[in-house]
Amino acid sequence: MTTSSPLGAVASSHYLATEAGAAALRAGGTAVDAAIAAAAALCVVYPNNVALGGDLVALVRSPQGEISFVNATGRSAAGESLDALRARHDGGLPSRGVDTVTVPGGIRGWEALAAIGGRLPWADRLEAARRYARDGVPTATSVARAIRDERAALEADAGCRALFLPGGRPLDEGEPLVQPALADTLDRIAEHGPDEFYTGATASRWIDGLAALGSRITATDAAAARAVVEAPISETVGELEVVTASPNTQGFSLLRTVRALANGLLGTPADALGTGAGALAAVFHDNNRVRGAWLSDPDVATIDAAGLVAADVPPLDELRADLPATGDTVGLTAVSADGWAVSLVQSVYWAFGACVLEPSTGVLFQNRGTSFSLDPGHPAAFGPGLRPPHTLMPVLVLRDGELLQAQATMGGQAQPQIHAHLLLRTLAGASALEATSSPRWVVGVQDAGDVEATITIERDVPEATLTSLHASGLKPRLVPPRDENLGHSNLIRVVAGGYDAASDPRSDGSAIVVEAAAELLEEAGR
Numbered sequence: 279m280t281t282s283s284p285l286g287a288v289a290s291s292h293y294l295a296t297e298a299g300a301a302a303l304r305a306g307g308t309a310v311d312a313a314i315a316a317a318a319a320l321c322v323v324y325p326n327n328v329a330l331g332g333d334l335v336a337l338v339r340s341p342q343g344e345i346s347f348v349n350a351t352g353r354s355a356a357g358e359s360l361d362a363l364r365a366r367h368d369g370g371l372p373s374r375g376v377d378t379v380t381v382p383g384g385i386r387g388w389e390a391l392a393a394i395g396g397r398l399p400w401a402d403r404l405e406a407a408r409r410y411a412r413d414g415v416p417t418a419t420s421v422a423r424a425i426r427d428e429r430a431a432l433e434a435d436a437g438c439r440a441l442f443l444p445g446g447r448p449l450d451e452g453e454p455l456v457q458p459a460l461a462d463t464l465d466r467i468a469e470h471g472p473d474e475f476y477t478g479a480t481a482s483r484w485i486d487g488l489a490a491l492g493s494r495i496t497a498t499d500a501a502a503a504r505a506v507v508e509a510p511i512s513e514t515v516g517e518l519e520v521v522t523a524s525p526n527t528q529g530f531s532l533l534r535t536v537r538a539l540a541n542g543l544l545g546t547p548a549d550a551l552g553t554g555a556g557a558l559a560a561v562f563h564d565n566n567r568v569r570g571a572w573l574s575d576p577d578v579a580t581i582d583a584a585g586l587v588a589a590d591v592p593p594l595d596e597l598r599a600d601l602p603a604t605g606d607t608v609g610l611t612a613v614s615a616d617g618w619a620v621s622l623v624q625s626v627y628w629a630f631g632a633c634v635l636e637p638s639t640g641v642l643f644q645n646r647g648t649s650f651s652l653d654p655g656h657p658a659a660f661g662p663g664l665r666p667p668h669t670l671m672p673v674l675v676l677r678d679g680e681l682l683q684a685q686a687t688m689g690g691q692a693q694p695q696i697h698a699h700l701l702l703r704t705l706a707g708a709s710a711l712e713a714t715s716s717p718r719w720v721v722g723v724q725d726a727g728d729v730e731a732t733i734t735i736e737r738d739v740p741e742a743t744l745t746s747l748h749a750s751g752l753k754p755r756l757v758p759p760r761d762e763n764l765g766h767s768n769l770i771r772v773v774a775g776g777y778d779a780a781s782d783p784r785s786d787g788s789a790i791v792v793e794a795a796a797e798l799l800e801e802a803g804r
Contacts, residue, residue, distance in 0.1 A: 284776035286614035288312050289710075289768035289789035291327070291688065291781065294415060295319035298406030299612055300790045302398060309614035310338060310395035311403055313622045314388045318407035318464070320608045321384075322457060323415050324786075325442075325630065326424035327688060327766075328608045330463065330475065331379070331484075331643035332626040334387030335523050337510055337672040338394050339681060341617025345674060346394055347523050350387025350505035351665045352380040354647060355494035360660045364652050371648050371660075374431050374633045376491040378645035380666065381503050382475075384624050389472040390505035395618050401468040408464045411640070414456035418786040420762060422451040424629045437635030438642070460640030476500045480639055487636035488643070499663075511583045515540040519676040520701065525576045529671040530586040531565040531694035536701075537587065547705035555719070555743045556750035559733055562695050562721040563752060564591045566730065569691070573667040574657040581657075607670065607693075609686025611770045613777060619770075621672035621684045623693075673697050675704075681772050683710075687782075689765035692720035696765040710769045710780035710789070718764045719747060725763065729753065736761055760784045 286309055288299035299316035307315070313336070320328050334350040363377065372378060388403075396403070417425075425432065425448040432438040441457065442449055449455060467474045474480050481500050488495055511529060512521040513536040520536045522529030535544075538561050544550040550558045571592040572581050581589065607625035612618075625644065626632075632645035649666035651658045658667050671693050673685040683704060687696045696718065703713040719735040728734070731752045735744065738759040748754055757763070766785035771778040781787030 283794060284615060285792040285794035286312065286612065287770045287777035287779040287789065287791045288316060288610070288612045289770055289779045289781045289787065290316045290320060290610035291608045291766040291768065291785040291787040292320055292323050292418060293786060293788035294323050294406070294410060295610070296781070296788045296790050299610070300792045301406060302403065303614060303792045304794065305398060305402060307398040307402070308395050308616060309612040309618035309620045310391050311398045312612040312614065313610060313620040314391060314396065314403045315406060316610050316612065317388065317608070317622055317624050318404050319410060320610070320624070322407050322410040322460065323418060323455070324421060324608060325642055326421050327626065328624045329626050329631065329642035330385060330460070331382045331641045332384050332624055332631065333382065333644060333646060333668070333670065334384040334622065334624040335527055335668070335670045335672055336387060336391060336620060336622040337521060337523065337674050338391060339619040339674055340395060343679060345510055345521055346507050347510040348387055348390045348505050348507055349523065349527070350383035350390065351526060351668050351670070352383035352503060352646065353499070353663050353665050354380050354650070354660065355496065355499050356663045357496060358494040358662055360652065360654060363660055367652070370652055371650060373628065373648050374645055376488060376493045376632065376634055378632045378647040379488060379493060379495065379634060379643045380646045381495055381499050382644065383503060383505065385467065385472045385475045386503050386505040387624070390507055391620070394507070400471055404464050404468045408461055408468065411457040411461035411464060414454040416452045417449045417455045419451050420786055421455070422449060425449055428629050428633065431633040432630060435633050435635060437637040438630065438633050440637065441635060457640050459638060463639045463641060476503050483638045484636045484641050487638060488634070491634065513537050513540070513587070517677055518682065521674045521676065523671050524583040525573060525579060525586065526665045527668045527671045528569050528573060528691070528694055530583050531569055532671065532673065532697050533587045534565050534568070535561055535694065535698045547702040550702050551699065551706070552740060552742045553746055556746040559721050559747055559750045559752055563731065565694065566691065566722045567591050569667070572657050575665040578661065578664065579657060607688035607690070609688055609766065609768055611684040611686050611768050613681070613684055613770050613772070619674060619681050619684050621674055621686045623670040623672050623686055625670055625688070669693055671697070675701065683769060683771040685767070685769050687765045687767035689720070690724070691722050692724060692765065695720045696767055700767055700769055704771065710771050710778045714767045714769050714780045714782045717759065719743070720764055721752065728755070734764065736764060
């Protein structure tokens, strides 16, 4: 006789990626394998948000309770200079184009994750992604919308134009998105491993393709790419420990909110999202100012993570104006019954990143370089071989040392705020579905025309919340319910007997709790 037990759970921003992660669990993989499989699939089915030419950050918890932070954010070209960029761009970096491309770190991130807790071979991890790219998938709602919105930028690049605007017409929702060149690239990585992307034939192709457009990234830059595996940072509130990523990510911003909650500045979790929302908005506003003034590559930073968590709010003349960034990113979570847990965030930054797609490899590249400042006096000033400030941030929440929940979201500069929403809602008793689907609001620049003090508010927030936000002294802007610019969150909670998992209805995602026969569960744990 066999019995059914939960093998694990996966939640991601696209249902096909969730299915890829679930298949990895069923094949005997860990949550690490499931996360890599889902992330690879997302690079195929959600190219407005993520691609092989993007970056990755992740938290991984082992069965022994050790948590590692994987920082796979890429560096600028060693042969580029601040003076040359200032001369080419009249003092300010563009938002798109080849000069915004940094060395992609994502595949090195997969490699680091696999070394920590993977079990499956690369061919198995990438099987679904390879199939989706070669056979094609229906163009997702979010992808079709982004193609329409970003048409002008996509038309400017031959590779993007051929894939997303075939015959001069934007791909529509449901139409086949077929990527044979990307499928071939994934096949080569499956056969030769991650080095193929950085030192193999694939590397030569994309480096030469970018160089033809004026990129300064060289084979030496690509070969030097490595993920950094280090300890995460955390703060406690009550019996909970909130764990996230250290700089160059903005994880510290969430910890500032957690500290405010622990110090009684926000009332109860229910208060903070209700009658006390104005106070929470003020905390978010202050956190954004700290990030804008001081977040930079820790290799050259003058303030470390602990200093950023504790820092006073800077005066206005120290701020760098934030560029509009709705945050085209994917966040996914995976947990397996053998004790592994992953929160992973991977991205090309803005929609379709730099809008540069190298045709021979099918690889779309990120525009993370636009996060550098061209002000030589700014902490985040461009420098050769540096990592830009990053919006990506994974989150795990522990209770008495044991995993309580794994959170991940897109949302650009608002990611720490969306994580705070998820945390506060679950602390107030919400299920995973309630936490991810509840009305949301965020502070800061999310769209053209916004300012630092803008609060973007979904119209269906409760009246008490809206009243408090209007009284905050900030600048409310109402948007329709479930606006995707307010994040695609994914959440897995550990509950009695299994998992409570949900994916944000603002995305094309899903969550799967994977059941397995008892003997399969036993084998997966060997």
